[in-house]
Amino acid sequence: MNANDENYNMDYNTKRKQLIMPEYGRGVQQMVEHxxxxxxxSERTRCAKSIIATMSNMAEHTADKEDxxxxxxxxxxxxxxxxxxxxYPVEIERIDSEATPPEAIRYSQRRIRxxxxxxxxxxxxxxxxTMEQGEQRDDLAIQVANHMKRDLSNWSVxxxxxxxxxxxxxxxxxxxxxxxxxxxxxxxxxxxxxxxISTSVKKKKKK
Numbered sequence: 098m099n100a101n102d103e104n105y106n107m108d109y110n111t112k113r114k115q116l117i118m119p120e121y122g123r124g125v126q127q128m129v130e131h132x133x134x135x136x137x138x139s140e141r142t143r144c145a146k147s148i149i150a151t152m153s154n155m156a157e158h159t160a161d162k163e164d165x166x167x168x169x170x171x172x173x174x175x176x177x178x179x180x181x182x183x184x185y186p187v188e189i190e191r192i193d194s195e196a197t198p199p200e201a202i203r204y205s206q207r208r209i210r211x212x213x214x215x216x217x218x219x220x221x222x223x224x225x226x227t228m229e230q231g232e233q234r235d236d237l238a239i240q241v242a243n244h245m246k247r248d249l250s251n252w253s254v255x256x257x258x259x260x261x262x263x264x265x266x267x268x269x270x271x272x273x274x275x276x277x278x279x280x281x282x283x284x285x286x287x288x289x290x291x292x293x294i295s296t297s298v299k300k301k302k303k304k
Contacts, residue, residue: 117176121152122217124244129176131236142183144233149173151224214248214265222269235281238274242266243284250289259283 116126125148132144152169167187174181174189221241228234242262249257262283263276276283 117178118172121172121176124217124221124240125152126176127240128237129173129181131240133177133181138182138184141181145173145181145183147224147228147233147237150227151221154220154224214245218245218248219269222266222274226270226273234274238266238276239281239283242276246283247289257286257289 116123118126128144128148128151132141132148135141135144149166149169152172153165170185170187171190171192174185175192179189179191218241221237221244225234225238225241228237245262245265246257246259249261259278259282263278266274266276
């Protein structure tokens with residue numbers, strides 16, 4: 098495993114943190130954790146707005162746009178465990194961890210182009226295609242690409258390859274996201290296989 102692989106261990110660690118709001122998936126939770134790690138407050142705020150845009154794409158828009166946005170920002174704050182120091186555009190209503198969780202927002206119904214990836218990858222890639230070039234987009238692109246590779250691994254090891262992920266990423270973003278594997282390698286095949294074996298063993302022990 099090289100240094101680049103180590104940067105993405107969190108994506109494939111079988112000892113993952115429990116999802117705070119499962120309806121948004123692990124990808125959004127990891128994006129929030131990344132946002133919390135940004136030192137500059139204005140950069141954190143910009144990153145948070147990008148996450149809100151992604152969350153918005155994942156959910157059904159309600160007639161009351163203001164209420165919809167308020168829910169999203171409150172969900173973001175909850176996922177961040179109220180540790181995200183940014184300029185919130187709405188008043189955050191803190192939810193006690195032992196109280197009823199925030200009201201969920203329904204997913205939008207959409208046709209999925211490739212079942213092996215699912216709707217969440219399409220939502221992320223749709224958002225990537227709208228982002229301006231820069232480090233923030235590059236970081237998110239790699240996170241999504243690693244998620245895509247994991248999906249391929251779970252679907253069929255024979256269909257998994259870095260080249261396919263790169264091609265599919267370009268296809269889903271209309272060529273706007275081009276990943277250079279020479280400078281930014283994806284998570285290794287060996288790590289994915291190791292985690293699949295570890296997960297399988299744990300499931301057998303539980304039975």
